[in-house]
Amino acid sequence: GQQVMQIPQYQHVQEGEDFTTYCNSSTTLSNIQWYKQRPGGHPVFLIQLVKSGEVKKQKRLTFQFGEAKKNSSLHITATQTTDVGTYFCAGMGWHTGNQFYFGTGTSLTVIP
Amino acid sequence: IAGITQAPTSQILAAGRRMTLRCTQDMRHNAMYWYRQDLGLGLRLIHYSNTAGTTGKGEVPDGYSVSRANTDDFPLTLASAVPSQTSVYFCASSSMPNTEAFFGQGTRLTVV
Numbered sequence: 001g002q003q004v005m006q007i008p009q010y011q012h013v014q015e016g017e018d019f020t021t022y023c024n025s026s027t028t029l030s031n032i033q034w035y036k037q038r039p040g041g042h043p044v045f046l047i048q049l050v051k052s053g054e055v056k057k058q059k060r061l062t063f064q065f066g067e068a069k070k071n072s073s074l075h076i077t078a079t080q081t082t083d084v085g086t087y088f089c090a091g092m093g094w095h096t097g098n099q100f101y102f103g104t105g106t107s108l109t110v111i112p
Numbered sequence: 113i114a115g116i117t118q119a120p121t122s123q124i125l126a127a128g129r130r131m132t133l134r135c136t137q138d139m140r141h142n143a144m145y146w147y148r149q150d151l152g153l154g155l156r157l158i159h160y161s162n163t164a165g166t167t168g169k170g171e172v173p174d175g176y177s178v179s180r181a182n183t184d185d186f187p188l189t190l191a192s193a194v195p196s197q198t199s200v201y202f203c204a205s206s207s208m209p210n211t212e213a214f215f216g217q218g219t220r221l222t223v224v
Contacts, residue, residue, distance in 0.1 A: 043215050
């Protein structure tokens with residue numbers, strides 16, 4: 001079964017609204033990465049989190065790694081049409097053979 | 113700079129046929145990966161190679177084989193294709209197994 005779960009699967013927002021996607025693992029992760037895939041494109045790396053409770057920001061994007069290192073979130077403030085795409089988390093831990101296993105992804109649609 | 117190149121871009125294959133998807137990178141990355149992407153399931157790791165000469169099994173290795181004879185190339189072979197192997201296949205590479213991955217443009221494979 002899927003090692004890393006993501007919710008929601010789909011999200012439609014009005015331009016200017018905020019957006020959050022959540023990533024959950026049943027076991028502790030050593031690292032977590034986030035990727036963005038534009039429609040018809042390939043995944044592109046956004047960020048990597050390593051430390052418990054870590055928070056990183058990239059302009060309007062805020063990434064957080066949970067204290068227990070079992071969950072993570074990506075929050076986008078004031079979405080723009082350029083944010084459209086599917087956002088994936090990828091978790092690494094002993095239960096994944098120390099390889100990154102991707103979550104199911106959250107597809108974001110931004111309505112102008 | 114090409115980065116990571118996959119071939120072919122797309123292919124329609126008769127069930128039972130043998131097929132090799134090619135992947136080449138020019139970044140001298142140690143680690144390479146093959147993922148398949150299916151709607152609702154995200155990206156699932158098929159096989160990986162942490163360094164030239166070594167390979168490992170990912171989440172969904174059955175029906176696929178890989179080799180890593182040198183640093184640059186990481187071909188994926190379907191020995192006898194089945195319709196359930198219809199998918200988009202992405203090759204990726206990273207300098208080390210726990211660092212940022214760079215993805216190719218993908219191969220869309222349809223098995224009929």
